[in-house]
Amino acid sequence: MIFVVSPNPNITTLHAVRKPPFDFLNSKPPPNYVAGLGRGSTGFTTRSDIGPARAAPDLPDRSSATIAGAAVGGGIGTGGEYDGDVEVEDKGYDENQTFDEFEGNDVGLFASAEYDEDDKEADAVWEAIDMRMDSRRKDRREARMKQEIEKYRASNPKITEQFADLKRKLYSLSAEDWENLDKFESGGYSSRIKKKRFESFVPVPDTLLDKARQEQEHVTALDPKSSAANGSKTPWAQTPVTDLTAVGEGRGTVLSLKLDRLSDSVSGMTNVDPKGYLTVLNSMKITSDAEISDFKKARLLLRSVTQTNPKHAPGWIAAARLEELAGKLQVARQLIQRGCEECLKNEDVWLEACRLANPDEAKTVIAQGVKSIPNSVKLWMQAAKLELDDANGAGAVECCPLHVELWLALARLETYVNAKKVLNRARERLPKEPAIWITAAKLEEASGNTSMVGRIIERGIRALQREGLAIDREAWMKEAEAAECTGSVATCQAIVHNTIGIGVEEEDWKRTWVADAEECEKRGSIETSRAIYAHTLTVFLTDTSIWLKAAQLEKSHGTRESLDALLRKAVTYRPQAEIPWLMGAKEKWLAGDVPAARAILQEAYAAIPNSEKIWLEAFKLEFENHEPERARMLLAKARERGGTGRVWMKSAIFERELGNIEEERRLLDEGLRQFPSFFKLWLMLGQLEERLAENAKQLDQPEKWLDHMKEARKVYESGLKNCPSCVPFWLSLANLEEEMNGSSKARAVLTMARKKNPQNPEVWLAAVRAEVKHGYKKEADILMAKALQECPNSGILWAASIEMVPRPQRKTKTMDALKKADNDPHVIAAVAKLFWHDGKVDKARSWLNRAVTLHPCIGDFWALCYKFELQHGTEESQKDVLERCVATEPRHGEKWQAISKALENSHQPTESILKKVVVALGKEEGAAEKNKH
Structure with missing residues (x-):
């Protein structure tokens, strides 16, 4: 039994409906039945159920009365059977209402509701879910x-x-x-078409066969009748039957005889090279059909141009050049001749005609051109070039008096006296031309009257200014460089002296003139740069920096005599300047004149009695020339006169190299009592104890070794108390502790060093290397990462990190390094190593040269560059690197300093140190490869 609730709200009773005996679930629904239609639903079906959508069938209108009657009957039909569902008596809305686009058929139910933000949010959530579900099914749907x-x-x-x-x-x-495909009978469509095609055979006319025979016939004689018919003047009776084969053979014989006669080398009248004749014939260009077609098209176009506009000179020139390119030189000459007739006043046409004409006819052509255009400078210059006699080339200025080029050309052709007259006439005609005055100055210089050069330039500038001409300083400086290029040095100097200050404020003189001199030096205009420095020194006579720049110029591009003369002037006007004295003494020393160097230094003593640099230079001069007693005496005098800690350091180094250990210790102790903050004295004392410990170790004396090592530790600790921020102390102490107590103590020292010296790349690098040395790769990587965070722009750290990472990761690490420190020489050298190991020789050489150019004072890069050239370069490149390194005299570099400051390498030349550093680099790479394997 089924209980049905009444749809009437006033009725609260339940109606009991007896279950029908008929099984509706298993029965076939009636026609046009839609489930739920009686309850107000329109019903729906999915595409997966019935396939493509189709229109719903027309349904009969079920009025509310019918439905209500069914409801009153308890849901039982007239036959007393169950109708399949329970229907309400009153729906409360119209089934046939208009469909709402937003709310669907529920518009009547939610007509009074408002669409608020929560509804929007809910719809957005459902839309996102639908999109998500659709994207999940997309792959399966596409598959x-x-x-x-x-x-x-x-x-x-x-x-x-x-x-x-x-x-x-x-x-x-x-x-x-x-070819045999047609023989096969495939029975296909094509064979059936061939069978159906109509075939007909027509006999070939005799005239066609006779014409074909004549075309393929080999004719060996001329037909006298045909010759007469073609208009030949030879009478019928006098025309012989000629054998063409014999004619060809005869022409070949005649040509052979002519070539033999021309190539006769016995008589000395050889006009044709018998070997090169065939070569010239083979080199002749055979024009293709396509090129012939292009020539024809171009010829038609140019013919149209010349015919439609005969006064257009470029058209005639182009037509003539086209024929010249096609090999028809005579046609080209005829065309350009017509162009000259049409364009009498165009100088380009006449120049082209002169170029195309025979050498014998060129003068005639250019004469006609000059006659047509008497004021053309180009034509007169071309005519002068064609004249073999200089006297015949001087008539141009009469027709072109306002063209300075012709006057100057005429002056160059005349003698000294006549040239002066020509230039005077030119100056009268052209008073605003600076080139005339410059040429006059060059003329006087070439004649040996150098004293007149400066006067002429000075007078010329005043005359030009009177004429109202503005003096362009930059243009005159270019004229000075041009005069230097032609060898007129005095003219160059006069131009610089008279024009360098025009348009420059007085407060900008020094800066502007020094910049001009440096730019001229870069462009290779050495005399102009020298003249600028000379004029600058007349104004800034006591400026030491300008004297030094001028001296550097003479050292690079001058002679020893010119440098010595300049330095003599410098110390005369600036006697209190130390560097000119030192440069003069060193140049004399390098030239091998030691007595002259001593004399210069003695003069320097008198001028600057308390100069420590001069005392040390004098000591170095005596020490390098194996005069130890003189050197010791000079150092003693320098200490007596109140020298700084550097004097005590040099004194200790001197005694160390002589092997006087006790004297070295005494000097170091004495120096530290006076200069306790001079860290190099502490380092030297600690290194002295370490050397003594090493000697004890070699002699198998462990007790002495330990005593000296303890003394070295005390020295370093005392040094750290006086100089806590001195990184070399920390590194030396860490190495000492590692040798005495192992890596743990050294690690503690380096940790303390990082705390005392934050953001110091040398300390971080030492810590990383200590971990790598003992095989702690992971700890080394962690330290390197922290180091790069502390010092992100350190080149030595980036270079070390590039070498530490595995080979596949080096490219990425290199890019990061170049972003942070693109101009650091250590990074550039590391990149060069990568190119070197990859076999990219040119790129490696370029990057190594860039490294030594950025910082030439670092010797490690020179050693790396020299080693590379030894492996991949030539003797010339190796010599070039060696010469550049010797000229630079590097003093820095980790390996360079370790080798150059070793006791056994004292007083070694730069070349020897370079080669030893190269050997050390090879050993280091070999050890690294061994550790990897």
Whole structure:
């Protein structure tokens, strides 16, 4: 039994409905039945249920009375059977209402509701869910669609696909197989077409056969009748029958005789090279059909140009050059001649005609051109070039008096006296031309009257200014460089002296003039740069920096005599300047004149009695020339006169190299009492104890070794108390602790060093290397990462990190390093090593040269560059690197300093140190490779 609730709100009773005996669930629904339609639902079906959508069938209108009657009857039909569902008596809305686009058929239910932000948010959530579900099904949907397409194509292949394998086999057919295809009777469509085609045979006319025979006939004689018919003047009776084969052989014989006669070398009248004749013939260009067609098209276009506009000179020039290119020189000359007739006043046409004419006719052509255009400078200059006699080339200025080029050309052709007259006349005609005054100055210089050069330039500038001409300083400086290029040094100096200050404020003189001199030096204008420095020193007579720049110029591009003369002037006007004295003494020393160097230094003592640099330079001069007693005496005097800690350091180094250990210790102790903050004295004392410990170790004296090591530790600790921020102390102490107590103590020292010296790349690098040395790769990587965070722009750290990472990661690490420190020489050298190991020789050489150019004072890079050239370079490149390194005299570099400051390498030349550093680099790389394996 089923209980049905009444739809009437006033009725609260339950109606009991007896279950019908008929099984509706298993019965066929009535026609046009839609589930839920009686309750107000329109019903729906999905595409997966019935396939493509179709229009709903027309349904009969079920009025509310009918439905209500059914409800009163308890849901039982007239027959007393169950109607399939319980229906309400009154729905409360119209079933046939208009469909709402937003709320669907529920518009009557939610007509009074408002669409607020919560509803929008809910709709957005549901829309996002729908999109998400759709994207999840997208891959499966596309895969299923692709599978269906493949299945369809497999069951319905194209015709081209059906015969693809057969087409691929056609390449194996030979030419005979292709020719025999017509013999096979395949019975296909093509064979049926051939059978149906109408075939007819028509006899060939005799005239056609006779014409074909005549075309293929080999004629060996001329037909006298045809000759007469063609208008030949030879009478019929006098025309012999000529054998063309014999004529060809005769022409060949005549040509052979002519060539033999011309190539006769016995008589000395050889006009034709018998070996080169055939070579010239073979080198002749055979024009293709395409090029001939291009020539024809261009010829038609140019002919149209010259005919439509005969006064257009470029058209005639182009037409003539086209014929010249085609090899028709005579036609080209005729065309340019017509162009000259049409364009009498155009100098380009006449110049082209002169170029195309024979050498004997060129003068005539240019004479006609000059006659037509008497004021053309180009034509007169061309005429002067064609004249072999200089006297004949001087008539141009009479017709072109306002062209300075002709006046100058005439002056160059005349003698000294006549040239002066010509230039005077030119100056009268052209008072605003600076080139006339400059040429006059060059003329006087060439004649040996150098004293007149400066006067002429000075007078010229005043005359030009009176004429109202503005003096362009930059233009005159270019004229000075041009005069230097022609060898007129005095003219160059006069121009610089008279024009360098024009348009420059007085407060900018020094800066501007020094910049001009440096730019001229870069461009190779050494005399101009020297003249600028000379004029600058007349104004800034006591400026030491300008004297030094001028001296550097003389050292690089001058002679020893010119440098010595300049330095003499410098110390005369600036006697209190130390560097000119030192440079003069060193140059004399390098020249091998030691007494002259001593004399210069003695003069320097008198001028600057308390100069520590001069005392030390004098000591170095005596020490390097094996005069130890003189050197010791000089150092003693320098200490007596109140020298700084550097004097005590040099004194200790001197005694160390002589092997006087006790004297060295005494000097160091004495120096530290006076200069306790001079860290180099502490380092030298600690290194002295370490050397003594090393000697004890070699002599197998462990007790002495330990005593000296303890003394070295005390020295370093005392040094740290006086100089806590001195990194070399920390590094030396860490190395000492590592040798005495192992890596743990050294690690503690380096940790303390990082705390005392934050953001110091040398300390971080030492800590990383200590971990790598003992095989702690992971700890080293961690330390390197922290180091790069503390010092992100340190080149030595980036270079070390590039070498530490595995080979596949070096490229990425290199890019990071270049972003942070692109101009650091250590990074550039590391990149050069990568190119070197990859076999990219040119790139490696370029990057190594860049490293030594950025910081030439670092010797390690020079050693790396020299080692590279030893492996991949030539003798010239190796010599070039060696010479540049010796000229630079590097003093820095980790390995360079370790080798150059070693006791056994004292007083070694730069070349020797360079080669020893190269050997050390090779050993280091070999050890690194051994550790990797």
